[in-house]
Structures are given as C-alpha cells and as structure tokens.
Amino acid sequence: MTEKILELKNLTKNFGGVVALNDVNLHVNKQEILALIGPNGAGKTTVFNMITGVYQPTSGEIIFNNKSIVGKKRFEITKGGIARTFQNIRLWGDMTALENVLTATDVHSKSGLVGSLFGSIRSRKTEKEATVKAHEILEFIGIDEYGDRLAKNLPYGVQRRLEIARAMGTGAELLLLDEPAAGFNPAEKVELGNTIKKIRDAGYTVLLIEHDMSLIMGISDRVAVLDFGVKIADDLPSVVQNDSKVIEAYLGVPTDAS
Amino acid sequence: MHTLISQFWQLTFSGAVQGFIYVLISLGYTMVYGVLRMINFANSEIFMVGTFATVVITRDLLGHPANGPDLHGATLIFTMLLCLLGSMLVSGLVAMLVELLAYRRLRSLGTNRLAPLISAIGMSIILSESVSLLTEGRAVPDPEVLHKSSLATILGANIRIDQLLVVIVAPIMFFSLQRFVNHTRLGKGIRAVSMNEETAKLMGININRVISITFLIGGLMTGASAFFFETVYEATKFNIGFNIGIAAFTAAVLGGIGNIRGAFVGGLALGLLETYASAVLGSQWKAITVFIVLIVVLLFRPNGLFGEAVQQTRV
C-alpha cells in the first residue's frame, strides 16, 4: 500500500466572483512523480500557490504528512517539507548559484544572529556543513561548475535547474516544479526528465506542472488533469492520454458539434 | 473634551475645510500611485510651491501690497481666479518636472525599487531647499484680498466666506476630476494604465504620456488645494508641505490609495478627526494624531476603506 504524502480535499478557491478551483480532490503518493496538466488558466499554479501558502483556500483542506497546513505561514510550510520552483524564474540574481542554495539550506540551520556574530563553534560548523550540502545538491543537479557564478549571469537552462536545486536545498520531501522545462529544446527536455526521475529515485516526491506531453508521458507515475478549475482525470499516463474528456479539454469542443 | 462638545459644529465646519484641503492633495498621491504603484514623495513640495505661486501672483504680479485694502466685485473674482489657475498651473508643471527628473529615467532603466523613491525624496529636498534659500527660511505672508467676513452662524458655527468657498469649490473640482477620469478618453487611458500597464501598452496607449499627464492632473489638484490653503491661512513657508504632505498621504491610505473616491472620504475623515483631536489634546499633538491614524489604518485595514492591498502578496 502506497503512502499519501499530500492530500487536497474539496479544495475551492474564488477570486472575487471567479471560481479558480472548484472542489478539487487530489493526492500525491510518497516518492512518485505526479504531473498536473491542463489548458492555460485551468488553475494549476493556483494549486501550487495554495499548497505553499501564497493564497488561502476559500474552502477545503490541504493535508501534508497527515497534518493540515492551511493557514500556516509560507516559510513554515517550506520548513515543514514542501518547496517549489517558479514558472517565471525567481532566483536571487545578485547572489551566486551556491549562495542561492545555501540560503535555502538555512531553513533548518540552528545558527542564529548572535551565534553568527560571535562566530560560535556551532555557527561555524553549520556554515561548513551547509556549504558542503549545497555543493552536493548542485553536483546532483549537474550544475556544480556554475557554483561561483552570479545567478543572473547563468545560462537560461542552468537558471531553471538552479531553481530546482534551491528548492531541494530547503530539505523538502515534496518538490513542486512549475513548468521546469519551459523554453527547453527537445534534448534539454530529455535531460531534465532524467534529472527529475533521479530526484524521485533519491527519495523525493515530485508534483509537476508541465505542458510538454512527451516529457510528462515519459516520466510521470500518474497524471491529473485540471480544466476550468475542475479535476477531470487522474490516472496512469497511458489511461489519461486516451481519456475523451481530456482530449476534449485540449482540443476544444468535440468534432460532432460543428 | 468640553471644547469638543460645546463647539462641536464649529469644529465640524473647520474640520471639513481642512478635510477638503486634504482631499485635493491626496489626489496627487492617489493618482500617481494608481499608475506607478509608487508614492509621489515630492507631492508635499508640489503643494508648497503652489502656495508660493499664489503669494507671488498677488504680491508681485498684481502688485497687491501686504496690508492693502480688501478687493471687491470683479477685481476680487479676477484676482482669485488668477491665483487659483496660477497655483494649479505651477504645481502641475512642477509635478511633471518631478516625474521627468525623478522617475522617468529610472523607470526605463528598470532599477531596483529603492532608486525611484530616493530620487523622488531628492527632488522634494531640492524644491524645499531652493525655496528656503530664496526666502531665507522665513515665513512669507500672503496679502489678504478676500475680506474674511462672517456670513452666518449655523448651530453655533461661524460660517466664514473663505471657508465656505473651500467647502463649495473643492468638491466641485473633485467631482469634475472624477468625471474626467471616468468619461474621457484620456481618463480611460489613465485607468487602463492603473489596471495593467502591460495590457495598456499592447492596446497602443503611450505609457509615458499617460504617466506624465497623471502627474500633471495630480499637480493641478494639489495646486488648487494650495490656493485654498492660502485663502484661509494667508501665509506659507518653505517647509509647509512636510506635515500637510504626511496628512494628505494618510488620507489617501485611509481611503485606500489608488482609489479616487477613497481620497475624498479619507481626506474628509482625516480633516474632521484631526480637528476633533486637536480640540481635545491641543493642537501641538495634531501631527501625532495623524501619524497614529496612519499606523492604525495600515495595521488593521491596510487596504483602506476602498482600496487595493498594500502588502505584497502577488506571486
């Protein structure tokens, strides 16, 4: 029996009068790659924003590791084990790649302000450990050679990967990746797909928003489809691929309507 | 407390006068905030320059002596109209200048968000210090042209002609502005930029022009307010904008910054509140009352009465 790491129960979100999400039920199993797909404006990023505490749900529950996380502060949610990347890259451009990851590892750092100031033994030790860990993560993602470069000067593809590395730096078990392959060419997509599988195999759980079907079908363990804020499918990739409702959502009205 | 009860209607009237002066200045903050999402820090100095425009027009341009006789009839109307339009024009042009020197270049460079704030503060210091050097830091009296006669006593409140003028004309200007923004092409351009700059750009709106005009309109309103201020108080000083600026900004936040209707309600509410508080605590604590209102509003109702969110939550 697989274990659920995240569960969305009857999740609804209204913006003013607009229903962005309507009664969505969804769960993510431990150590799986779940792809969340759907046409533009279907509510995918809204799901991410609610899980990470950017928005509060209008109604419904978000259960992470058997505990509700609704109403928690954003940094507490991250500390609790959920980290994300951004569709439009939001690295700290004037920091090096390593510093970007280091800042994320600070989530669990015991080093406080006073310790940092007087260079306490604990503080020095955590600094060192954090740096080693940050390098390991960069290495794992395959961008360690860029560690000393400012994030804003990195090639686009490396920036996207650094976003993932930074999310991993927080020590989260669940990674929310918002279109990590946006703007990639086919070869880069394949490479990224392998990285994401590697991340899962290392023990992480991945919830992924993506548009590229071949990437999704290649790496996902399960695919959930949102359309106009409603979940219309949730199954194995091969099943979802042939679901008539999904095809309809992507291609528009069925052909016999014309 | 006793004064507040015994002179309630008098205070309410004076508070309304003060409130309408705030309403027009806070438009300068609110409109610029609407299009730029930035506080126009120099607006207080735009107001100050407006008060000096009135002084210069009456004293130097029309040669009205400091202790000269009050004017009547057509001369009076002509003088006041000239002062009103002159103050508006000067403040409006200075506001455009501020936009050009402090905001435009930085907007095109897309630098960090601190830079335009600091350069606007710089502009505001340049304005107030230039005037301070020209006037040797002294208070400057404004020759009286309108005899401050009492028209009537209503509910124990003494209704003075200059104050009545503010209470009547300021709302007219406010509602004309509102009509302008809601119903003209230019006004619609301003609203479009306020809602979404990118979309407005795609729709072919010249953003720089709209922003420039928004500063102009904000300046015109602030300048009108400066004229009313001079009509009632008849004196000015290089640093007069500081406290009034904070108060008008507070009024804008109270009503919900970026919201034109909010400026009206916020300005009026603050004027009344401040006047009542002065009666109870003493006028030296007026600035502190305003500050406390600002903190309380930002804490408990950061969106103001009608406005948009102040806190950063967009991702």
Add this chain to the structure above:
Amino acid sequence: MSNLRDQGAEFWAKWDRPRRVTFVIASIAVAASLPFAGNFSITNILNTPISSYQDVLVYPVGMFVLMALGLNIVVGKSGMLDLGYVAFFAIGAYSMAILGTHTHLNMWEIFPIGIALAMFAGVLLGIPTLRLRGDYLAIVTMGFGEIVRITALNTQKIGGPNGIANIPSPPSLFGLKFNISHPNSFFWVVLVLILLTIWMIRRLSIRRPGRAWEAIRQDEDAAELMGVPTLKYKIWSFVLGAGVGGAAGVVYASKAIFISPDAFTFNISVLILSCVVFGGIGNIWGVVLGGVFLAYLPERIRFISNARQLVFGIVLVLVMNFRPDGILPRKKREKALLTKDDLGGKND
C-alpha cells in the same frame, strides 16, 4: 569602467594573513591620528574654517559615518527605506541627557541603556510596520522621526524646545580625558564604534543573517517561500540599525553637553541617507567614503555649508539616476562566500 571596489578586493584576495593584518592596523592608525593632521603644515589644509577641525571630526564626520553604517544595515543590506533614522539617534541622545542629569549614572553606564532603548523603539516600530511594502515603510518611518522630535518639543519635563543643558562629560577612561577641551578622546570612541559596527556587518554578511537579508532585498516573496522567516530578519536588521543610531546619540549628547529637538530634524535622516546612497548602497567602504565626504565637505567649503541640504538633494537625484550603485558599488564579483581554504580547514 573598472570597478574600484573590485580592484581593492582583488588586492585583498592576493594578500596573505600577515599582510592583511598589517594593512588593517596601519589603516586604523592613520584614522586614529587624523585629529593631529591639523597641526602639520602639509596636512593642515584639512582644517575647517568655522568649527574646529577636531570637533568636526567627531560631529559631523565620525558620527555620520557611524550612523550611515547603521542605516546601511537597514537600507543597504535588507533593502528597507528608513526615513526616520534620526529618531534612534534622538532616543540615544535623550537617554544620555535625561539619565545623565537626573541620575548618578555616567556615560559609560548609560551607553548600553541608550542602545537598548533605541533598539526597543526599533522593535516597537518594526513589528507593525515591517510587514508593509517598501514605500509605505518609508513614509511611516518618516512620520516616526517627526513624532519623536515633536514629542520632545512638546514635553516640558525634558525641556521642551529648550532642550537639556549641562549633560555631564564621561569620566576618564584608560587615562583619556573626556571634556570640551579634549575632543580627540570622543573621536577615538566614535572610531572604535565605527570599527565595531564594520566588524559586526562583515560578520553577519557572510553568514546566515546576511544571506537572509540579501534574499529579502532581492525578492522578498521568493525568500519567504524558500523558508526565510522574512519578518524576523527584517526586524533584526531594523533593530541593529537602531542600536547603532542609539549608540551615536549617547556619545553625541555627552560631547555636545547641550541638546535640543532642533538637532534631530528630518534633515539629519536625509543627510545620513545621502551618505549611504552617495558611496554605494550596501557596501561598507562606499558608505564610509560617502559619510566622510558628505559630512566633511560642507564644513571645509563654506559656500556649500549654506546650501548643504540642497546639495544633498541634488546628490540623491543625480546618484540615483546616473550611478544608482554609488561611487563604490556593492560587490559584483563572482566568488563564493566561503573559499576552498575555509572548507579545507579542520573542524574547530
């Protein structure tokens, strides 16, 4: 154009430890002997026409460098615009004045109290306001600076507009006398405070708090979502800045002997901000340079002193528009915080 700050950093990186230590000691020695420069024929061009050169070194020069460093923690490190920094200076100064004239505590004993009170005021103001967007924070702090001044002005118990006179000078320390005829001792105290502040900022910058501030400054939402407790670190930065301002205030009051609300106007906040902006927001050496330059020049060149504020206004506009990173910009180098050497060392 090559970056002066980076060239300096390159030199520094090439040097070994003894060389660095020598350089630091030599620099401190030069700074500490500045008060004597007015006595020699080569260096006496430094002498100021109106106030005595030794006094100018303490206030404004030393004080403004110190306060600019303090404000830099807030504006430069975490990117929050504080326009009421003078309030903390005033709180430190009034702590010294009130306690010094009403109790038997001397300046050295009041010193930590003044800092603590300024920091406490920082917490009180910070908790409600630091959640706000940058420009709101600017206007609220601007109001706060005025509130402190107006309160002092209207409270007769602390002298109202007349201020407080006869503030005692500090007792001698390590054989140094502190009074009106010994301004140099005060300068050295300020210098020590400046060095301590620089040490503190450097320490924090390369560790967790520095990274958190940097992340907040660059993208606060992203910082919060990556697990940085942003409010906590913003308050820390605000409070540390306030503490430095309070420290400056205590020393200022005991040196000046007399203080009044006039010494704590909005203009002072602007001046300190100009120092930070002029030299290079966020860069310690830029801030020091800005402080020295903008505080000293109006004292040396008389026609500037009349139009001092105007000059600062122009500085703010010009620097922001044409050199937004100041004369010595913050680091642009690509280098890790910890070098390989630091990592290779044994565990301590």
